[in-house]
Amino acid sequence: xxxxxxxxxxxxxxxxxxxxxxxxxxxxxxxxxxxxxxxxxxxxxxxxxxxxxxxxxxxxxxxxxxxxxxxxxxxxxxxxxxxxxxxxxxxxxxxxxxxxxxxxxxxxxxxxxxxxxxxxxxxxxxxxxxxxxxxxxxxxxxxxxxxxxxxxxxxxxxxxxxxxxxxxxxxxxxxxxxxxxxxxxxxxxxxxxxxxxxxxxxxxxxxxxxxxxxxxxxxxxxxxxxxxxxxxxxxxxxxxxxxxxxxxxxxxxxxxxxxxxxxxxxxxxxxxxxxxxxxxxxxxxxxxxxxxxxxxxxxxxxxxxxxxxxxxxxxxxxxxxxxxxxxxxxxxxxxxxxxxxxxxxxxxxxxxxxxxxxxxxxxxxxxxxxxxxxxxxxxxxxxxxxxxxxxxxxxxxxxxxxxxxxxxxxxxxxxx
Amino acid sequence: xxxxxxxxxxxxxxxxxxxxxxxxxxxxxxxxxxxxxxxxxxxxxxxxxxxxxxxxxxxxxxxxxxxxxxxxxxxxxxxxxxxxxxxxxxxxxxxxxxxxxxxxxxxxxxxxxxxxxxxxxxxxxxxxxxxxxxxxxxxxxxxxxxxxxxxxxxxxxxxxxxxxxxxxxxxxxxxxxxxxxxxxxxxxxxxxxxxxxxxxxxxxxxxxxxxxxxxxxxxxxxxxxxxxxxxxxxxxxxxxxxxxxxxxxxxxxxx
Numbered sequence: 001x002x003x004x005x006x007x008x009x010x011x012x013x014x015x016x017x018x019x020x021x022x023x024x025x026x027x028x029x030x031x032x033x034x035x036x037x038x039x040x041x042x043x044x045x046x047x048x049x050x051x052x053x054x055x056x057x058x059x060x061x062x063x064x065x066x067x068x069x070x071x072x073x074x075x076x077x078x079x080x081x082x083x084x085x086x087x088x089x090x091x092x093x094x095x096x097x098x099x100x101x102x103x104x105x106x107x108x109x110x111x112x113x114x115x116x117x118x119x120x121x122x123x124x125x126x127x128x129x130x131x132x133x134x135x136x137x138x139x140x141x142x143x144x145x146x147x148x149x150x151x152x153x154x155x156x157x158x159x160x161x162x163x164x165x166x167x168x169x170x171x172x173x174x175x176x177x178x179x180x181x182x183x184x185x186x187x188x189x190x191x192x193x194x195x196x197x198x199x200x201x202x203x204x205x206x207x208x209x210x211x212x213x214x215x216x217x218x219x220x221x222x223x224x225x226x227x228x229x230x231x232x233x234x235x236x237x238x239x240x241x242x243x244x245x246x247x248x249x250x251x252x253x254x255x256x257x258x259x260x261x262x263x264x265x266x267x268x269x270x271x272x273x274x275x276x277x278x279x280x281x282x283x284x285x286x287x288x289x290x291x292x293x294x295x296x297x298x299x300x301x302x303x304x305x306x307x308x309x310x311x312x313x314x315x316x317x318x319x320x321x322x323x324x325x326x327x328x329x330x331x332x333x334x335x336x337x338x339x340x341x342x343x344x345x346x347x348x349x350x351x352x353x354x355x356x357x358x359x360x361x362x363x364x365x366x367x368x369x370x371x372x373x374x375x376x377x378x379x380x381x382x383x384x385x386x387x388x389x390x391x392x393x394x395x396x397x398x399x400x401x402x403x404x405x406x407x408x409x410x411x412x413x414x415x416x
Numbered sequence: 417x418x419x420x421x422x423x424x425x426x427x428x429x430x431x432x433x434x435x436x437x438x439x440x441x442x443x444x445x446x447x448x449x450x451x452x453x454x455x456x457x458x459x460x461x462x463x464x465x466x467x468x469x470x471x472x473x474x475x476x477x478x479x480x481x482x483x484x485x486x487x488x489x490x491x492x493x494x495x496x497x498x499x500x501x502x503x504x505x506x507x508x509x510x511x512x513x514x515x516x517x518x519x520x521x522x523x524x525x526x527x528x529x530x531x532x533x534x535x536x537x538x539x540x541x542x543x544x545x546x547x548x549x550x551x552x553x554x555x556x557x558x559x560x561x562x563x564x565x566x567x568x569x570x571x572x573x574x575x576x577x578x579x580x581x582x583x584x585x586x587x588x589x590x591x592x593x594x595x596x597x598x599x600x601x602x603x604x605x606x607x608x609x610x611x612x613x614x615x616x617x618x619x620x621x622x623x624x625x626x627x628x629x630x631x632x633x634x635x636x637x638x639x640x641x642x643x644x645x646x647x648x649x650x651x652x653x654x655x656x657x658x659x660x661x662x663x664x665x666x667x668x669x670x671x
Contacts, residue, residue, distance in 0.1 A: 024583040025587075075513075077512060091513060093511065093513075096507045104439045109435070118513075122427050122431070
């Protein structure tokens with residue numbers, strides 16, 4: 001195995017955008033020479049790694065951790081201030097797939113232009129136009145102006161063109177999150193073909209599951225500094241653990257415990273979050289409307305929660321999870337269900353969930369209720385297994401136990 | 417590898433120029449007409465103004481002024497479009513492997529095509545007015561190459577400068593406007609006092625326009641002027657390109 005691209009103690013710094021640098025000739029003239037010498041921040045420092053041919057290398061980290069800077073340095077569109085980057089071949093990118101497209105030109109014309117920009121010869125892209133059209137699934141639209149395309153269609157076209165190149169070193173930034181599942185799978189297959197052919201792939205993504213599934217090794221960046229390089233699953237788990245730690249530390253530091261009349265909740269034990277928006281009261285009712293947590297098998301239940309929000313309720317996510325005794329989620333849904341529309345109310349709102357039939361085996365099931373922001377990044381109030389229901393009237397399997405009907409057909413005895 | 421890079425660059429220039437022209441002619445039905453309409457309107461204005469209202473007494477005034485207008489229009493549009501060719505194209509600048517030096521070229525070549533669209537009209541005006549067109553037209557491409565080199569050097573310079581100093585694109589049109597009036601386009605050297613002649617002849621655009629006029633008049637240009645401009649332009653191109661390459665290192669940080 002040989003390294004396709006090697007990064008040696010690379011650092012990149014940016015000047016602060018205050019008075020340090022004049023942005024116009026006017027400021028330059030007005031400022032005289034006093035603007036020389038500014039303050040800098042290192043966006044990336046002491047990063048070392050090498051990606052082998054045929055390897056998929058992932059980079060994870062929060063926004064602002066230096067991932068994009070690294071990508072630009074690797075792509076050669078920025079120069080490092082320290083260290084060096086040695087690439088054995090031309091670096092290609094699946095970055096901005098619509099770079100160079102013009103809305104008034106047809107899909108075919110744009111495919112030719114973007115193909116040439118991506119490094120293909122004009123005659124090659126013309127020769128492969130059939131594959132571009134087939135891959136992008138734009139058969140009926142290829143001679144329509146791109147302006148009439150949906151965003152997904154444009155990305156499919158961009159992808160189809162980029163897939164015609166034979167990259168040796170490929171940078172991928174998030175773009176795999178586009179399109180429908182079938183199209184994504186097709187792209188992943190094509191990328192896998194590149195890898196098998198010896199292409200070194202560097203993937204930058206927020207989708208940790210995808211990073212874990214695709215990458216051989218992963219670099220975790222934090223504030224521009226490497227937190228380690230290792231097997232994908234190790235690094236992803238370490239990263240996730242730290243994110244969780246940070247979340248908890250944040251909520252513990254920020255929030256003085258509140259007593260809002262819910263004695264079953266103890267902060268940091270079964271209640272987590274910033275409590276900026278919170279659940280103040282919860283009722284569980286059986287199908288006759290009686291407040292109880294004993295539910296008979298096959299009957300319905302209603303859960304009511306009162307949510308006190310400091311922001312419009314529509315900016316929040318409410319979630320409901322039900323666990324079995326092995327800690328597995330049996331039920332996990334929330335207000336991102338397609339047909340739930342939260343109002344813009346601020347203050348206390350009662351939210352009710354009606355479940356028509358609970359078809360669970362007998363036993364007790366803990367329930368977690370949570371309030372998050374819409375990106376799931378901030379936990380406002382999570383009541384972890386703070387509630388439970390008890391199902392009776394069915395053997396105690398603590399699993400999903402659908403109502404069922406058995407039919408046993410006895411073979412007809414001949415001559416009877 | 418080197419040869420492949422060069423071919424790639426030329427194909428990129430051609431793809432982007434084709435794209436711009438197709439887009440222009442698709443978005444306005446009159447696209448091609450518009451690119452010729454502006455110089456024609458200027459021609460008519462100057463012709464009426466300086467033939468009937470303020471008498472210039474320049475022989476074959478329509479040919480004279482039209483040549484200047486069309487040649488200057490190439491410079492002006494190349495520079496005005498070229499100045500933002502980097503700052504308005506962040507997605508291409510951020511594209512790994514994209515040959516940046518093609519972007520300023522595109523504005524010069526793209527407007528060369530507009531120049532070529534106007535050229536037949538200029539030739540018709542000259543032929544109708546004076547009937548002097550002749551074999552000297554074979555020199556026309558030479559002068560156009562000199563003008564292209566001159567403009568390319570300038571465009572490399574202003575496009576890179578506009579990334580560092582964002583107001584270049586705002587005062588460049590004013591400078592070009594000033595150039596329009598200080599270059600003998602609608603007047604002749606004869607109209608201004610003798611002491612200023614030598615200053616005006618230092619203007620590369622004057623030399624270029626003068627050479628075009630000489631060629632259209634059926635004469636062989638005096639090569640001294642164009643050769644001097646070629647030397648200066650070549651130097652300008654080398655310096656402009658170097659400045660561009662140096663500035664290119666930090667384009668992505670600034671746009």
